[in-house]
Amino acid sequence: MPSHRLPGLVAALLLACVALPAPAQGxxxxxxxxxxxxxxxxxxxxxxxxxxxxxxxxxxxxxxxxxxxxxxxxxxxxxxxxxxxxxxxxxxxxxxxxxxxxxxxxxxxxxxxxxxxxxxxxxxxxxAGARLLVRANNPATRLEDLSGKTVVSTRGTTPLKVVDQLNRQHLMKLNLSEASDHQQALKQVLDGQAEAFVMDDVLLYGLIASSPSPADLKVVGRYLTTExxxxxxxxxxxxxxxxxxxxxxxxxxxxxxxxxxxxxxxxxxxxxxxxxxxxxxxxxxxxxxxxxxxxxx
Missing domain, CATH: 3.40.190.10 (Periplasmic binding protein-like II)
Structure with missing residues (x-):
């Protein structure tokens, strides 16, 4: 390398060092x-x-x-x-x-x-493990029973991704709906907009326990995930x-x-x-x- 380029190279390296972001404070x-x-x-x-x-x-x-x-x-x-x-x-x-x-x-x-x-x-x-929340009078006991029906899960969650994969891999013909939170997903089931809500079973039991009419809902199906x-x-x-x-x-x-x-x-x-x-x-x-x-x- 020509010696006349060294000062410029050194300056560039120094500038790069100065431009490096400071490490985030713990x-x-x-x-x-x-x-x-x-x-x-x-x-x-x-x-x-x-x-x-x-x-x-x-x-x-x-x-x-x-x-x-x-x-x-x-x-x-x-x-x-x-x-x-x-x-x-x-x-x-x-x-x-x-x-x-x-x-x-x-x-x-x-x-x-x-x-x-x-x-x-x-x-x-x-x-936990993901299962299905349905209305108490719903005869469905597994995801396969919901072919052609609307199934809701919460946006950004693992159960939603798993159901989407199962739906595509096994051609279940599910209509997937994304809710912004668990309460909105529960409301879709209660209002008849969705047949089932797929989520971690413990969260489903918690929603049922806190709902005005716990007897109107139930959790069914095998575990779809381990969480x-x-x-x-x-x-x-x-x-x-x-x-x-x-x-x-x-x-x-x-x-x-x-x-x-x-x-x-x-x-x-x-x-x-x-x-x-x-x-x-x-x-x-x-x-x-x-x-x-x-x-x-």
Whole structure:
């Protein structure tokens, strides 16, 4: 290379270095500097994350997130930790974490390989499976019984993708409808606009328990998916993830998570003061024997 080009090359390299974006500040560092923790929550993912009669976010995942917030506060070494709450839907929850608008997503989100390209997950707090919610007088017992009928699921969810794949692969002739949230999907079934709502069974039971007429609805069909549900957090924030993972593992191995589970799945919960009566599944019990954030999906 001619020597007269060296000064220009050096200048270009220096300019490129200056133009490099500064690394994003981690959540712990931001809190040490007086920042607030932002918890994303759902509005109708009963019993994981939803609004009570006073419009406050409550639920199983919310309780876990508040436990995590306390260990984050201690790790950051601050006396008090301000918490902000950000409502999200199924369609924008990943973006809220990926874009830095929220630090933890406290809901019912499935940890899968596609999502791990954009966000991180901690140890699963529940393992669910997608089934069908139909009206009590509907004779359908499986997805194949709904050929030619309208089936609804919530936009941006794993069950919607699975049903779409099954519909195309097996030529089921289903008419798929996308709802913006779980309540809208439930309304489509109640109003007769859809024959079935496909979603994680635990969420379906929660919607039934909180509906004005629980006897008018039922959950049917075999499991279409296996869904390890976990709290989302930013990808690449290793310090935050270590704190969150360690606390989730501690809650599980110490069994402190069990009364939290029982509160939301076995006892009456708001707003209808009805109990889901869902004992812990053998899948979740087995998974929690060796709690890890690594899932085979």
């Amino acid at each position: 959540v712990l560092d931001r809190i040490k500097s007086g920042g607030r923790l932002v918890l994303a929550h759902r509005e109708s993912s009963i019993p994981f994350s939803y609004l009570d009669a006073q419009g406050r976010p409550v639920g199983y995942a919310m309780d876990l997130c508040l436990r995590l917030a306390e260990v984050i506060r201690k790790k950051a070494g601050v006396r008090e930790l301000g918490i902000d709450y950000l409502p999200v839907k199924a369609s924008d929850r990943l973006a809220a974490i990926e874009q830095g608008r929220a630090d933890l997503e406290c809901g019912s989100t499935t940890n899968n390989a596609e999502r791990r390209e954009k966000v991180a997950f901690t140890v699963p707090h529940f393992i 390890p549900l976990a709290i989302m957090l930013p990808k690449g924030d290793t310090a935050l993830k270590q704190v969150v993972d360690e606390e989730m593992k501690r809650l599980i191995t110490s069994r402190e998570i069990h009364p939290i589970y029982e509160r939301w799945f076995m006892r009456p919960i708001p707003p209808a003061n009805a109990a889901l009566n869902l004992p812990m599944s053998y899948l979740l019990r087995d998974f929690w024997k060796y709690p890890t954030d690594q899932v085979p999906f």
